[in-house]
Amino acid sequence: MDKIKTVFxxxxxxxxxxxxxxxxxxxxxxKGKVLKRTTAAKEMQGEISGISKRYISLIYERNLEKxxxxxxxxxxxxxxxxxxxxxxxxxxxxxxxxxVQYDEESTQYEDKSQESKIKLKIISFIxxxxxxxxxxxxxxxxxxxxxxxx
Numbered sequence: 001m002d003k004i005k006t007v008f009x010x011x012x013x014x015x016x017x018x019x020x021x022x023x024x025x026x027x028x029x030x031k032g033k034v035l036k037r038t039t040a041a042k043e044m045q046g047e048i049s050g051i052s053k054r055y056i057s058l059i060y061e062r063n064l065e066k067x068x069x070x071x072x073x074x075x076x077x078x079x080x081x082x083x084x085x086x087x088x089x090x091x092x093x094x095x096x097x098x099x100v101q102y103d104e105e106s107t108q109y110e111d112k113s114q115e116s117k118i119k120l121k122i123i124s125f126i127x128x129x130x131x132x133x134x135x136x137x138x139x140x141x142x143x144x145x146x147x148x149x150x
Contacts, residue, residue: 032110043101044072045126048094052076056092056120058100074102074120085125095129 046060054076061070078089086092101122107115 034107035110036108037105039103039105041101041103043099045097045099046072047129048092048096048098050094051089051092053078056100056123058098074100074118076120081120082122083125084122086123089123092123092125093129097126097129099124099126 044058044060046058048056049059049071050057056074056076057071058074059069059071062068076089081089083089092098099122100120101124102118102120105117105119107117109115
């Protein structure tokens with residue numbers, strides 16, 4: 001009885017896998033033929049708003065009047081990125097100003113859908129984030145207005 005269940009589970013798993021693979025190829029065919037593929041080299045400068053092992057987020061425009069920010073999320077492949085003025089990505093942090101150069105590949109399909117891929121090429125360090133102002137609030141355990149004696 002256990003062998004029958006095991007064989008049944010294997011068959012169902014294989015059918016599910018085949019179905020998923022078939023669905024994926026149909027999704028590509030549904031887009032249609034590639035009408036146009038363009039690659040553009042771009043560069044920008046901005047402030048790091050987030051950084052992880054796989055992505056770096058960059059604020060490249062701020063409108064103080066409207067209170068808006070323009071931000072881009074760039075995929076990060078450490079082996080393919082050239083670093084300028086720093087030795088390691090670990091030296092970068094939130095608030096640092098950097099310049100980036102990347103290639104943006106755009107693909108337009110027959111069904112008028114578009115797909116874009118970004119490949120980061122160069123990260124150029126410009127300056128560290130400004131120091132954070134010290135708080136004027138009392139430290140934990142201190143009383144406001146209390147005199148400190150040595």
